[in-house]
Amino acid sequence: MSPIIERYLPAAAAPRAARPATAVQLRHADRNLPRYTSYPTALAFQPGEGEAAPLDWFAGTRPEDVISAYVHVPFCRRLCWYCGCHTTVAHEYDRIDTFQRVLEREIDLLGRALGSHAGAAHLHFGGGSPNALSPEHFLKLLRRLGDRLRLRPDAEVAVELDPALLSDAFVDALGEGGVTRASLGVQTFDPIVQEKVNRIQPFERVAAAAERLRARGVAALNFDLMYGLPAQSPENVAKSVELALRLRPDRVAVFGYAHVPWMKKHQVMIKDADLADVAGRWEQAEAADQALVAGGYIRIGLDHYARPDDPLARAAAEGRLRRNFQGYTDDPAPVLIPVGPSSIGHFREGFVQNAIATDAWSRAIAADELPLARKLPLSRGDRLRAAVIERLMCDMAADVGAICETHGAPADALDASLEKLDEAVRDGLCRISGRQVEIAEDARRLMRVVASAFDERLPIAQTRHAKAV
């Protein structure tokens, strides 16, 4: 049995007893660190012209490349106070109507810009709330994407949904369009917490949404839950998890609320006095973890959980797990196409990001140009650091020397980063043997601390990130 399989099986079979964090763990948990959904992180992307030409990256896809696409719908019908996404409230449907027309044009431009490829295996609609679109517009966009990006018959089509505003007609459209996976933003079932974050959605509403989605053939369901919200406690977090598990989601993600009102102005609606300190956040995350493991879910990376038969759990057990902007995935595609404002694309050569503001994005498309605003060509050093960070975030282990050699660098290329782990080793967060790093199971929640030793851009960006836990 591989060490990775061994790592996952005991977690499912024998949940740990809930334990408060130690003083040492809390010291590390209080650091501001990226989530490492990419390396380098989006803060490193640069505007303007340069030597590398992203249009060549689109044209340079290869006939054997299976591609993925992320479609960003930047509208919601009301604002949740904790929101950290690129979205606005559309009071009139006219704005969304205009948006979907521009999006159709962008999809046409993308279809023309891409070189030959083997078709799209993953489409992911996020936002915002994709169900801010009308069912007719959603289906129209899905069909256009299917045509222009040549959706493969076995493709995964995943859609993030706001269950509070999910109409029966939209669920019917998801079924008609062949959507395979829906992610429901549940966050909490506690009515007091829901009121404090301006997101009222009773359990019955989510239960009805889950039932209708399954009845319409959307077989796989993900739930997003949160800790660290105002008035949350270990008890009400555990209760929300237990209620969520009654609806048998295939995957659950448990995200910590990032309180950054200096970047997201509406978060001032959340009072500091209602928020737990780092020790309290740790206990809430621990309560969610215990309830999920007791419910038979497998821990996946930092903050995801899956039923043992779910493809993500299998990918984790087989060492095929990948980190991406949505969290964790089993999608091996080398190319991610950005669609919609603020979307990020990933090519072998580097990252690109579309204009964030919907106006700037629309203007570029009206001029028949892809709305690319920022980019980051990847150096060999970026690639090997990204590979190490991804393995640590996915497997909690990385053979740093072997990864360096795979990327054409000497085995000792990242020895200076390994030396930065001295304190983490002393504090029991990880072990190092030769050039192999292994994160301790008790430090799973602190894996970003270990990964950050390989992040050579961290000193510039550190203050822009939320707490590690």
Ligand code: SF4
């Ligand atoms: S539904 Fe999601 S994207 Fe929209 S405001 Fe709420 S948290 Fe933000």
